[in-house]
Amino acid sequence: MAELFTHRVDVRYLEVDQQGVVFNMWYLAYFDDAMTAFLEHGGLLYEDMTAAGYDVQLVHAALDWRGAVGWRDDVRVAVSLARRGRTSFTLDFQVLRGGDAVVDGRVVYVVVATDGSGKMSVPQVLSQALGVQRPLRPLP
Amino acid sequence: MAELFTHRVDVRYLEVDQQGVVFNMWYLAYFDDAMTAFLEHGGLLYEDMTAAGYDVQLVHAALDWRGAVGWRDDVRVAVSLARRGRTSFTLDFQVLRGGDAVVDGRVVYVVVATDGSGKMSVPQVLSQALGVQRPLRPLP
Amino acid sequence: MAELFTHRVDVRYLEVDQQGVVFNMWYLAYFDDAMTAFLEHGGLLYEDMTAAGYDVQLVHAALDWRGAVGWRDDVRVAVSLARRGRTSFTLDFQVLRGGDAVVDGRVVYVVVATDGSGKMSVPQVLSQALGVQRPLRPLP
Amino acid sequence: MAELFTHRVDVRYLEVDQQGVVFNMWYLAYFDDAMTAFLEHGGLLYEDMTAAGYDVQLVHAALDWRGAVGWRDDVRVAVSLARRGRTSFTLDFQVLRGGDAVVDGRVVYVVVATDGSGKMSVPQVLSQALGVQRPLRPLP
Numbered sequence: 001m002a003e004l005f006t007h008r009v010d011v012r013y014l015e016v017d018q019q020g021v022v023f024n025m026w027y028l029a030y031f032d033d034a035m036t037a038f039l040e041h042g043g044l045l046y047e048d049m050t051a052a053g054y055d056v057q058l059v060h061a062a063l064d065w066r067g068a069v070g071w072r073d074d075v076r077v078a079v080s081l082a083r084r085g086r087t088s089f090t091l092d093f094q095v096l097r098g099g100d101a102v103v104d105g106r107v108v109y110v111v112v113a114t115d116g117s118g119k120m121s122v123p124q125v126l127s128q129a130l131g132v133q134r135p136l137r138p139l140p
Numbered sequence: 141m142a143e144l145f146t147h148r149v150d151v152r153y154l155e156v157d158q159q160g161v162v163f164n165m166w167y168l169a170y171f172d173d174a175m176t177a178f179l180e181h182g183g184l185l186y187e188d189m190t191a192a193g194y195d196v197q198l199v200h201a202a203l204d205w206r207g208a209v210g211w212r213d214d215v216r217v218a219v220s221l222a223r224r225g226r227t228s229f230t231l232d233f234q235v236l237r238g239g240d241a242v243v244d245g246r247v248v249y250v251v252v253a254t255d256g257s258g259k260m261s262v263p264q265v266l267s268q269a270l271g272v273q274r275p276l277r278p279l280p
Numbered sequence: 281m282a283e284l285f286t287h288r289v290d291v292r293y294l295e296v297d298q299q300g301v302v303f304n305m306w307y308l309a310y311f312d313d314a315m316t317a318f319l320e321h322g323g324l325l326y327e328d329m330t331a332a333g334y335d336v337q338l339v340h341a342a343l344d345w346r347g348a349v350g351w352r353d354d355v356r357v358a359v360s361l362a363r364r365g366r367t368s369f370t371l372d373f374q375v376l377r378g379g380d381a382v383v384d385g386r387v388v389y390v391v392v393a394t395d396g397s398g399k400m401s402v403p404q405v406l407s408q409a410l411g412v413q414r415p416l417r418p419l420p
Numbered sequence: 421m422a423e424l425f426t427h428r429v430d431v432r433y434l435e436v437d438q439q440g441v442v443f444n445m446w447y448l449a450y451f452d453d454a455m456t457a458f459l460e461h462g463g464l465l466y467e468d469m470t471a472a473g474y475d476v477q478l479v480h481a482a483l484d485w486r487g488a489v490g491w492r493d494d495v496r497v498a499v500s501l502a503r504r505g506r507t508s509f510t511l512d513f514q515v516l517r518g519g520d521a522v523v524d525g526r527v528v529y530v531v532v533a534t535d536g537s538g539k540m541s542v543p544q545v546l547s548q549a550l551g552v553q554r555p556l557r558p559l560p
Contacts, residue, residue: 010430010453012449012452012453013297013298013303013452013453013456014297014303014305014449017293017294017296017297017298018293018296018297018298018300018351019195019197020298023172023293023294024168024172024198024201025165025166025167025172025294028164028165028168029165029434032163032164032165032432032433033430033433046492047492055159058164058203058205059204059205060202060203060204060205061164061201061202061203062201062202062203063198063200063201063202064199064200065197065198065199071298072466072467150290150313152309152312152313153312153313153316153437153438153443154309154312154437154443154445156437156438157433157436157437157438158433158436158437158438158440160438163433163434165434169292169294172292172293172294173290173292173293176293186352187352211438212327299475299477304448304452304478304481305445305446305447305448305449306445307445308444308445309445312443312444312445335439337439337485338444338483338485339484339485340482340483340484340485341444341481341482341483342480342481342482342483343478343480343481343482344479344480345477345478345479345480
């Protein structure tokens with residue numbers, strides 16, 4: 001099976017809190033960056049989406065921590081398509097610290113028109129960029 | 141039934157992204173502040189937890205967006221105990237914009253000793269501060 | 281002499297870094313919020329500026345730390361007009377922790393048209409909102 | 421003359437505000453990362469400083485904007501030693517967007533003991549890591 005796509009993350013000093021690890025919200029920032037890189041790897045630039053009149057919005061996000069990452073750690077985020085819907089798609093994320101999976105994430109995005117007219121079908125070019133379905137953990 | 145506890149949030153200008161609404165991760169920051177205020181309302185100061193040798197850590201978080209909040213909106217976060225476990229507890233959150241619930245959140249916290257010895261039972265004073273169980277949506 | 285305008289800040293847990301105090305950049309976030317509140321106190325809503333076709337942009341910022349603030353501290357930011365220019369104005373800030381001034385700030389803003397046509401004269405309504413000139417420390 | 425040291429910055433989507441450019445405070449985050457990379461380039465790991473019982477703290481920061489950076493821009497931060505003091509040192513920063521200098525920064529750091537005993541002389545190993553004095557703009 002093909003290698004998972006992974007995106008390198010530079011943890012910033014300020015992201016680490018008094019517990020000595022990255023504060024919980026920053027993982028969503030990492031997922032956001034990783035999503036953009038994942039689509040680009042699939043041949044779609046984020047700016048080409050908005051230029052074509054649509055954008056993606058989060059409707060659901062779930063995170064599970066088995067561990068944490070710290071400043072100066074070697075951090076990568078794996079991304080994979082978990083589910084392809086009509087107007088939405090689901091990505092699975094896995095935060096890797098030196099190869100160990102420490103945080104799991106699942107995010108559901110909906111495709112919306114940038115003119116405010118609401119949801120729309122996943123465009124062909126976006127669907128293609130998402131690649132083959134390969135959930136990193138069981139789907140509900 | 142008693143009123144839900146709510147905590148007022150001052151949305152910062154910088155939290156709003158190019159889509160014109162608060163970027164997704166900041167809701168976890170709001171939940172964090174609201175959790176602290178919720179415990180304090182229940183009679184427990186966060187600093188008294190760490191002074192007593194324990195702290196809380198996130199092991200799971202889930203968010204569902206039906207809408208969004210913007211800068212200068214009237215924003216409050218409702219907090220309620222969803223489940224009380226032996227070494228963990230679950231809080232339900234609801235982000236209210238002018239009274240309308242726009243984002244739902246559920247966070248599972250585990251109690252850990254600050255000396256690094258790992259998980260521990262929910263201390264009595266913390267359990268009391270959490271109040272009565274009252275999930276804001278169905279439990280799994 | 282009239283009281284200085286001050287704006288209350290809710291320090292977020294995540295803003296505190298491993299050194300145990302608010303990470304340096306967040307003071308600029310506090311200044312931003314305080315500036316908006318200062319203008320509103322002077323009778324001008326930020327959204328009325330952009331609705332009227334102009335906005336303000338930072339061209340210079342300086343900060344001096346004599347101390348720091350932490351989570352749960354009682355924090356206020358004093359704001360005062362330091363200098364009124366033709367297309368710009370300078371605000372002085374002072375971060376107060378329980379009444380003690382711990383961080384000084386000075387920010388120069390330029391007024392720009394939102395249509396991209398560049399700098400413009402400080403509108404009368406904005407000039408009025410800025411109030412009387414009262415630098416909190418010597419001007420260069 | 422030797423090339424200036426530069427550090428690549430990955431601008432995050434969330435750092436861009438409604439004005440379409442990176443919100444002002446994030447430049448201080450970039451400087452922080454660039455400072456660490458600059459010291460490492462000079463042979464000193466940040467963690468070796470704290471392990472040796474000292475750390476650096478900001479006492480002054482100044483920023484001047486001639487332009488701005490946006491998401492997906494090619495951004496680098498140049499760093500250079502502006503002044504070497506007895507207990508402090510000053511770094512000059514320059515934010516480069518595709519080679520153009522758009523933001524200037526100057527930060528004064530003081531060396532403090534991590535045991536809380538206050539300021540101390542710049543250790544030899546740190547002084548060496550700072551390299552030759554080469555201000556990027558005139559000193560006061």
